[in-house]
Amino acid sequence: MPGPAYDLALANRILAREGVVDAYGHVSLRHPGQESRFLLSCSRSPELVTPQDIMEFDLAGEPADRADERQTYLERFIHSAVYESRGDVMAVVHSHSPAVLPFSITDAPLRPAIHTAGLIGARIPVWDIRTKFGDTDMLVRNMEQGRDMARNLGACSVILMRGHGCTVAAADLKEAVIAAIYLQLNAAVQLAACQLGKLRYLSDSETKLTAETNRLPAVKARMWDYYVKRADAGF
Template sequence: MSKNIKLVHPRDQITEVISRIYKRGMTTTSGGNISIIDDDGNIWVTPSAIDKGSLRSSDIICVQKDGTVVGKHKPSSEFPFHKAIYEARPDIKSVIHAHPPALVSFSIVRQIPNTNIISQAKHICGPIGYADYRLPGSEDLGEVIAEEFKKGYKAIIMENHGTVLGGSDLTDAYERFEALEFCASTIIYGSQIGTPKYLTDQQIDEFEAQATGVLPEMKTTTYPSYEVEKRLEICNIVKRSCQQGLMISSYGTVSMRLKGNDFLITPTGINRWDIDLEDIVQIKDGKREEGKTPSRATWVHQEIYNRNPNVNSIIMTQSPYLMAFGVTGEYLNVRTIPESWIFLQDIDFVKYGNHFRKNNNSEIVDNCPTALIIENDSVIVTGDKLLQTFDYLEVAEFSAKSIVLGHSLGEMVPINDEQVEDLRMKFLA
């Protein structure tokens, strides 16, 4: 989907985003609905009782400002609350409603997830409202939801129902939706292995205050063919990470070394699903490509490349099961199966704030381990080829998931020291 969504028809925006939501397992065939209100006051909305896994642009319904319905299906049964939101909040231009499992868990225990669980979510999601239960599809439901939106909320937990979120456009609404479900998942998974810890508002403000684009700009930039290949590789891995739930729209950095200590890195402030070749930022001789703002984690990547000549690619991201360990501080023992230990050995853990540039923390950049978890922030995975690094990330997330899921069965029995030594001799000697 084009980053300039004003150039994409509402029908196509809606089908793209509902496809992402369905494929990520955040709604069912029959559940969830999306709408966009255009500049003429017409509301484009998903149809009622049509498979969310195979929606086409031609399936999207237009409810015109005068109430005329244009399309071959009925509009979503939840259309009344979409309309009520737009009437209550003229700044809201898109609405997403769905039943993602983690947020439904919060809705049925009647709690609101604390978005201070990770660094950027508070600012993306904003404060979270709560709407009492009303009959689905009813005018009453529209009224209670609209009342919450009138209070200034853009994200609402719907009691025993799910969630509804609004945004300045569909990309904004989806980033909020995805970040909130990620927070909910991380809290739930973390609670299975320990006690989640939350960041203070001051810690989050310090994260947000980190300067971006502090590197000076280079005057001219050349694009040799081998670099174009690497840009494509980065874009493909970012999209694959998003598709597999290893990265979310609002957070995730990927980089690849070029020659010497020069490298390519993803930008800040651009939805990860929509990153394109031209968005990737070249860092050369300590300078950034003109007119582009690289990730705020650029300094970490730069120092890893400077001090670790064998590292040629880095992924810094948030994935739910790894972050369950990141928010609890519980030790992630990857002596689960041979593959996990061979690829990862031990995963280090550093305190929140040590990844800020002002600290220039040697735990992160000196002798960088294959994988490292930063408290309440992210996981950093390093390797040679980017596909290899992505494989390490997958293995780490699968290992974390196995431990979280296995926790209810009993105490983990790791591979013992003798078995580890056998692995070391056979695969690492």
């Protein structure tokens, strides 16, 4: 049945199909009618998520229905902290995208280099959990850690998390999914290209213009339909 839970389950399947998420990683959507809540699956691998797995959470990262005893994602605070700090964000993807990881552990900046990746933004900060919290298991396990990450994200669309992964914040679900997919592709292209010679990135202005094109409803719809077809969710 089409609706927010259905779309969010589809987003899970798409990100799994494209290799952005594996057993881990998650995608959320701010509640369309209640801005202080968001939708996120219970703790399941994205490849397996169905509309029935979608739960409602408050901005403290706790289930809106306290009687719901399903297992929740340990890192749900990534989502609640971003929604709390960014009123413009309607969807969040957190992944351990393999192509992105090298940029989280070196000084090499991840920068937009291809026209399909304008949505990732001109500046991509790297957050190191150790700076404020010392040695941890690297996971964002509470609101304090989530808020520190969100502070470092600032007004950007993407933040890398040292030795862990990345978080993508966007104005709607399609945009978040597309940005996460093309963030991964941009990282792979950048890694491949740096073996060939000096890199030429998109300028800040090109990044802005390509993002505007990628945000056109017809463009987003075409991409979404393509990825939905490939995901072949079957629900």
